[in-house]
Amino acid sequence: MKTLQDPLRIARICAVLLIAIAATLSRAHSRADSNAENAAGQGGSKGDSKPNVMIVLVDDMGLMDTSVPFLIDKDGAAVEHPLNRWYRTPNMERLAKRGVRLSEFYAMSVCSPSRISLMSGQNSARHRTTTWINPDSNNRGPSGPPDWNWKGLDASSVTLARLMQQAGYRTIHVGKGHFGPRDSIGSDPRNLGFDINVGGSSIGQPGSYYGTKSFGAEVPKPTHAVPGLDEYHGQEIFLTEALTREAIKHVQESVRQEKPFFLNFAHYAVHAPFQADARFPTEDPTGKFSKQALAFASLVQGMDDSLGKMLDCFDELGIAENTLVFFLGDNGSDAPLGEPHAVASSAPLRGKKGSHYEGGMRVPFIAAWAQTSKQNPWQKRLPIPQGQIRKGWGAIYDLFPTIAELVQLEIPSGHIVDGSSLKTIFASSEPVLLDREFLMHFPHAPHRSNYFTVFRQGDWKLIYHYLPEKSSPQMQLFDLSKDPYEQTDLAETRPKERDNLLIRMREKLIEQRSLYPVDQDGQAIEPTRGIDFQSVLPFPSTP
Amino acid sequence: MKTLQDPLRIARICAVLLIAIAATLSRAHSRADSNAENAAGQGGSKGDSKPNVMIVLVDDMGLMDTSVPFLIDKDGAAVEHPLNRWYRTPNMERLAKRGVRLSEFYAMSVCSPSRISLMSGQNSARHRTTTWINPDSNNRGPSGPPDWNWKGLDASSVTLARLMQQAGYRTIHVGKGHFGPRDSIGSDPRNLGFDINVGGSSIGQPGSYYGTKSFGAEVPKPTHAVPGLDEYHGQEIFLTEALTREAIKHVQESVRQEKPFFLNFAHYAVHAPFQADARFPTEDPTGKFSKQALAFASLVQGMDDSLGKMLDCFDELGIAENTLVFFLGDNGSDAPLGEPHAVASSAPLRGKKGSHYEGGMRVPFIAAWAQTSKQNPWQKRLPIPQGQIRKGWGAIYDLFPTIAELVQLEIPSGHIVDGSSLKTIFASSEPVLLDREFLMHFPHAPHRSNYFTVFRQGDWKLIYHYLPEKSSPQMQLFDLSKDPYEQTDLAETRPKERDNLLIRMREKLIEQRSLYPVDQDGQAIEPTRGIDFQSVLPFPSTP
Known part of the structure; x- marks a missing residue:
């Protein structure tokens, strides 16, 4: 029994070896699988193996x-x-x-x-x-x-x-x-x-x-x-x-x-x-x-x-x-x-x-x-x-x-x-997904634009500027179907479209669990819900 | 070397034993830890051990x-x-x-x-x-x-x-x-x-x-x-x-x-x-x-x-x-x-x-x-x-x-x-969290009420009925501060409050990644955004 005079040590070594062997076998096995899969095509990555x-x-x-x-x-x-x-x-x-x-x-x-x-x-x-x-x-x-x-x-x-x-x-x-x-x-x-x-x-x-x-x-x-x-x-x-x-x-x-x-x-x-x-x-x-x-x-x-x-x-x-x-x-x-x-x-x-x-x-x-x-x-x-x-x-x-x-x-x-x-x-040769939405959220500064969210729905585009240093935000609204180069801001003249986009923009931000710029007390500055809506109910904080 | 004539088998046994020993030691160790923690109080679960x-x-x-x-x-x-x-x-x-x-x-x-x-x-x-x-x-x-x-x-x-x-x-x-x-x-x-x-x-x-x-x-x-x-x-x-x-x-x-x-x-x-x-x-x-x-x-x-x-x-x-x-x-x-x-x-x-x-x-x-x-x-x-x-x-x-x-x-x-x-x-002896929100979403049937979402914000309560079998939903609105037993439906007479709650209800549903009732084609029936809003923009589907 001399060879087993330190059975725990031997067991430890055996265990380490075994784990290594098992891991190697497992790797070899999966490699073999993957080779078999590749070989099923025209060979290598040339044929109908994975692209x-x-x-x-x-x-x-x-x-x-x-x-x-x-x-x-x-x-x-x-x-x-x-x-x-x-x-x-x-x-x-x-x-x-x-x-x-x-x-x-x-x-x-x-x-x-x-x-x-x-x-x-x-x-x-x-x-x-x-x-x-x-x-x-x-x-x-x-x-x-x-x-x-x-x-x-x-x-x-x-x-x-x-x-x-x-x-x-x-x-x-x-x-x-x-x-x-x-x-x-x-x-x-x-x-x-x-x-x-x-x-x-x-x-x-x-x-x-x-x-x-x-x-x-x-x-x-x-x-x-x-x-x-x-x-x-x-x-x-x-x-x-x-x-x-x-x-x-x-x-x-x-x-x-x-x-x-x-x-x-x-x-x-x-x-x-x-x-x-x-x-x-x-x-x-x-x-x-x-x-x-x-x-x-x-x-x-x-x-x-x-x-x-x-x-x-x-x-x-x-x-x-x-x-x-x-x-x-x-x-x-x-x-x-x-x-x-x-x-x-x-x-x-x-x-x-x-x-x-x-x-x-x-x-x-x-x-x-x-x-x-x-x-x-x-x-x-x-x-x-x-x-x-x-x-x-x-x-x-x-x-x-x-x-x-x-x-x-x-x-x-x-x-x-x-x-x-x-x-x-x-x-599809026809335009598809034109009712799609795109959200681009940049709650940072300084950069070429600071603290903004862009939200596009169809051809309407809203830009929300948080302006954390001021008491109220600013918005820009563009109709890209008529104004693809963003020359005419419609935020004041089309308040319904603006508020519609704003509401949907909030939903998207919430859905993506977005983080907002913060005020001086470190409180998140959530986007408002639009002028009309704000005046009806106090703007709620998420519990 | 007779004892090692089947080293792999021995190793396997050793490994199993070792894992068992390790697990036992680890359990004993954590029990000892937890006992020590308990003993630090007045003993057992009586004193200032965990409540x-x-x-x-x-x-x-x-x-x-x-x-x-x-x-x-x-x-x-x-x-x-x-x-x-x-x-x-x-x-x-x-x-x-x-x-x-x-x-x-x-x-x-x-x-x-x-x-x-x-x-x-x-x-x-x-x-x-x-x-x-x-x-x-x-x-x-x-x-x-x-x-x-x-x-x-x-x-x-x-x-x-x-x-x-x-x-x-x-x-x-x-x-x-x-x-x-x-x-x-x-x-x-x-x-x-x-x-x-x-x-x-x-x-x-x-x-x-x-x-x-x-x-x-x-x-x-x-x-x-x-x-x-x-x-x-x-x-x-x-x-x-x-x-x-x-x-x-x-x-x-x-x-x-x-x-x-x-x-x-x-x-x-x-x-x-x-x-x-x-x-x-x-x-x-x-x-x-x-x-x-x-x-x-x-x-x-x-x-x-x-x-x-x-x-x-x-x-x-x-x-x-x-x-x-x-x-x-x-x-x-x-x-x-x-x-x-x-x-x-x-x-x-x-x-x-x-x-x-x-x-x-x-x-x-x-x-x-x-x-x-x-x-x-x-x-x-x-x-x-x-x-x-x-x-x-x-x-x-x-x-x-x-x-x-x-x-x-x-x-x-x-x-x-x-x-x-x-x-x-x-x-606090003062009312707190009264600006809180509660959402209860039940997109199922048959039960005592079918396919509904309840949304409460402050003392306003909106109930949204999806009515998947009909072409349009129904809503109920209650002011629980004045009408705690829900006798007077204000959905028609207070459209601004209704739509405000509706918009916020959608946000909460979206935030919680809610699933909706489905129509005959299996398409989710999302809640609408209120009558006015619907007429401005087509209601978007989440991409």
Whole structure:
């Protein structure tokens, strides 16, 4: 019995070993299952195994920062505007020819809210990351809600990446993260369901786009160094290109492993700093554009070049027909072309990133199968017409349910999804969902617009300004069907419509458990219910 | 090495043993912790260890089924009405003298919704068990919402019992359960956080109150046998008394174990069948009362006798000053005294159990420390005055946060609590929370009232009837400050108040993610927003 003289210790070792063995067996088993599933198709991610999904999320790219027209006339035909003639995005044109674009697609007005909406399927009012996440200090603002979600996503968050990972996908994050503050769990995409992370961290912009500057790593305090690209440091390579090479490498590896991939390609471009991408020198015969604006245009073109290389890669690997592409911006344009509330950077739309006008939150959106195929079973499940443009609305939180529906993700009960699948809008040539509602809630300051809620219902748009420093709020009302560029405020002349929207806006805010700006005593400033109504009953507080 | 010739098998055995050892050690450890905590006080559950909590939940007992007056005059003084002189509840009088009662306390209009609200702290609109649970078939009704929560609570539900259990309480359920359908997880209170269950199952009423009938177990199909009382079968004992003896036995055992107890004493009385409790023969000199009504009165008195025995038991065990008692009904009165919508069974209140009038959902409520003590630290944390009555509102979902606040329960994040602590109302002699709101949502049929929502704000009360079979809804509006017995419908004459309440009612329904009755196509029938508003904008559907 000598060998058992310390039975407890042996048992302990045995138990640890056993747990390890069991875990290994279980992993091997599930891998075998997933391989079997893949092998059932034409092999790997090429055939009718699960479809690959690539999301291209372009930072600070607004609706007009492209040669692809997204605005339409009253017959639903695309209309080219001057800015469409200024920017050069031939690969977006190529993608648009292969798929469908939405003329009215909303993101949040700033960055982190949009990114978390994409990952969660929730409006920012619900997930409560209602402004961008300053990596180093809580930036709720002087009257912002104390309980807003500065921490962003964490290891227990339900994310699209995690659900895709659980569904057998190889999940790849390339580019900007900005899901949580510095050193938080959420700052590393690998804690949010991504198997691979290249370049993602708490930062919202790169220290530098230049490889020769090691993307910001070679300064005394490299707070905005892009992580994970050490092999490119010191080289003559632009950040957009380095990320593209990494993305292609990981796509190739997925194909080699015969696993479907979910690639979240979140460009740092075209966010400031506006450093020129020298591969795409922009000429301005008019001499009207600033050096910054020229650099911005080159960032756009460099990003577009990356899109082309991704599409080429899918073609070359023979996976294009089994690869679904979503291309979109994360908030309104930040093009350095004029005042934030003017018709300028997103002309003819009014406003830019951060503002409460359409230019603050309308973004380009293209959905396409990288190569159309009538036979592919996944394309049969989500048909996407070629070269079409749709008036039907969409919003960034719709990607989650659209993808979840296609690949049948199991969404945990209790996780509320605000979006809905875009399948119907893609399929129908008639405008659909025009009675839909869009809520954009920004209870913070300082930014280009402060403490506001935007609520759109049909073509009516209400903007509610909380003005915590004053005794009463202000409202703006626009009829986008007649006034798409928000020039004529109807708040005073159409009080019934205004109050109707106000009442419904309150319902939506309540439904999403929104947090409000606070007054000097820290009490939430709920939106009023309209002038008439206020005078009848005292405005109630929720018990 | 002979002993290790089958190392995997040995390892397996070792692992099993180890897990068992670890579990035992962990249990012993936590018991030691909890003993240490108890010993810090005067020992056991007698001193300043955690306070014992008893909830007495009386089935189908309305506000007027007692000799204790709950209605008040305009100065806030209790007023005796004829029914108070008819029923005899000396032990409720005794408890009322020791504590505080609320004149306006709401439960849900039927049974299971109230029970789950008590356990979850949520309004039934949110937990979605919006009608009683038929044990054997889904009773949503012809136009009821398909996704209503017929299944009730389950093993993953956050319940008051489970949180108390986790906080070191010995958790005891005695009496009616009705938390889930037959053979469901939730049908056994032990799956919901109760250590002990006597008498609780899926049934909503006893097969028989008589021990000589084995409480319903001795019929060919004993669908409504009360479980767990076999030792009383065949004896001359009334169900109320048998349950009381069991409750006392478990309280005594808790004291012996020096563990605080949480006792959910949920009487089957005074629910139908109206079988006389022969210990309390009721005399009716007027000859006006039916045999059923006489039996009902004896059920009330038998329940009251049980309350007295529990209070005696606490006194005798010396734990009264450390024992908090909540006494309440689970819905409006079911006294067999007249038509459901008349001023009859709850006179002078209109309506009875199941109806949309006050008599349908107002219940007696008394909170008391079983013995007042100025020294007891828990009584300092939750002071309850003696012999007082309060106009301040309460509702059944307020017990959860009141108890949670007192004993500092850790409520899991993500679990929404609709109630709020009653501490302030207990403490203040002025009416408080009069701007509070109460929502009672019943999207089912057939019952005494069908497909309705009641919404009270301050003293205004709106009743919304969905009428799924007709093209438009109906509304009733009452000003309870002037018309507490709901005789004058103001819906036509006060349209502004009506529409104000309607709009706020919608907000509350939306906030609680309520489910609505459905039309013939299965589409939810949301409440309209009022006549004026409807004509301005098409009523939107939630995306």
